[in-house]
Amino acid sequence: MSNKRCVAMLLAGGQGTRLGKLTTRLAKPAVPFGGKYRIIDFTLSNCSNSGIDTVGVLTQYQPYILNSYIGIGSSWDLDRKNGGVSVLPPYMGQKGGEWYRGTANAIYQNMYYIRQYDPEYVLVISGDHIYKMDYSEMLDYHEQRGADATIAVLEVPWHEASRFGIMNTDDEDRIVEFQEKPAEPKTNLASMGIYIFNWKALEKYLTEDEQNPDSSNDFGKDIIPAMIEDEKNVFAYSFSGYWKDVGTLQSLWEAHMDLLDDDPSLILNDPAWKIYSVNPNQPPQYIAPQAKVTRSLVNEGCVVYGDVYRSVLFYGVHVGLGSTIKNSIIMPNVKIGANVTIENAIVESGTVVEDGMSLGSADGSISLIADGEIVSVPK
């Protein structure tokens, strides 16, 4: 196998418990997003668009849908003879096997995968976030700085800073301190969970970390602090574009509403940075004479007879006559009968909403309609 400059390791095992019933049968990265995508499409497309053609996807929780979705990676141009995408679940070895214990342990358990490419650098990313980023620019930055590790950071609002891993940097963007969810943050530079490591340095730290029985085997809690402690060259790489952790129903809903602005900060249709996904091969959407669709995203395969306002319709959604969908996300193949009202709701794939039903409420809370149940999440 020829040498690669950079191999990406994509952490996609997340259970996503805060997404409630949406992740009963799905890993979080496989949750539908933006009318036709799944959350993981954003990171896979970033890899492809950044020229990274070797991606290990670490799966663990409910892997089937994610596995079959990724396939051989052809949707993201990651079907390559040398490299490409490889799904890496936990496995049994001669000395037994175990589940991934933490983000660092997941990479540790797959070091053989990285070694076969003998890369200069390893990019660690997670499949849970919505953003467009050129990793090759971060890689150039990492090289120019002569860094051992580079962490992408984002300025978050001060009042939210204590929810994140916060970086304290010196004048040269060198990270001198890393605080995991600090009560009193010293800066508002939050870690985006995107790391570039020199492979040789990472190999050493992962091996040492594995031998430490007190470690939680996590990048944010263990590996990065240890490298800073050792005064390694750890740099912060500032990112200023759109980035959203869609880990809760509220943030998932908000990220969808963000897409509906006149000029959204996340452009889905940039020919220079396409977001690739597996295509379901549906005919164009049909908007009936009686329908009214405004400020919405509608995917192919939809048939709309009712009113849709400020909503996102995934493929294969039918909206019956006299129905109104407002401020909502309707996931794939949902059938909505006639005279239905849906407001401030997320409706799970395949749900059938019978005629005359009224779902969600105008009180500002977000309702999840999944598995025949209606769960309300206050704002």
Added chain:
Amino acid sequence: MKKVVGVINLVDEKNTLSELTNHRSFASVPFAGRYRLIDFSLSNMTNAGVNTVAVFTREKYRSLFDHLGSGREWDLDRHQGGLFFQPPADDERKSKGDIHSFYENISFFKRSLSHYVVVTNGQLVWNVDFDQVINEHEAQNADITVVYKPCDDPYTSGENYNVLYTNDDERVDRLNLGVQPLPGDNVYLNTFIMKSSLLISMVEESVVSGKFHSINETIAGSLDRYHVHASHFGGYVTFIDNIESYYRYSMEMLDPNVTQELFYNKGPIYTKVKHESPAKYLESSSVSNSLIANGCTISGTVENSILFRGIRVGKGAVIRNSIIMQKCEIGEGAVIENVILDKDVSVSQNEKVTSEDEPRVIAKSTVI
């Protein structure tokens, strides 16, 4: 399973769609918002398990070649079989009839080890089950089965059609080529099935005798030698051969019963994937009775129209009874009525592009 190879025969295509076929083959004319005409026949093949398909072409095949690629979208990127794109071997052969294309590719049929050959063209919009046609062919003990549909179409014009006449046993006893069909005539859909071995011998004989120039002439001239069965296709199918019929059949795609039959009731129709985002409707959008493909951004009014992928419709613009192909830009306040805009047309602010009765075609990449 019976082994079947398919041929999409584009050799005798006519370039009758004015600007739309100026620079592309008939089979690669865009249709129904995101497809090319060939997608229908090709998907029908795939859905029937035909995984070896040759596309015989004569000219203007650049866009077709681009569209088909490796055949991956139709599951035709195979080690065994797959898609064979067969342009003429040299310029001299371009001028000859399609019987020479079959002869030129005779080794394709000999090598394929297939039992049957199904041949169709690239301009029919339909969802046909070829498997069923083969079953019928076998049940009838036929040598050749040709597929037809009674003509119910007042828009057919010109002597571009082939009409067949049958006896009481649905056996073809006359096949008139190049005629104008009358209502009720059985129009042969240029689609047939026969054993590969029979096709090979018919083609070789025709070339040796020099009597026939096309495969249809060969069939028409063999009606007393072979049992030619007529299979009635009862589903939706288009007779597109001029701009008027192209426009009218396109507009039929706004009938949910038609799209239901074409796209949902039977096998799916595949096409080249473009990775466009979902269509975006802005605050001022007003869309009714229209088909909208992905990648569109709509701020204006769209009525009774078909918008292909990646079209931008500015504020206050009005599109009525029109077909707008990929990547057109419609400026603010522009009015488009009864018009077919080919790809990449750009209409400036407040411009009017309209037509009274006949649909007007605006050529690719025009700036208005």
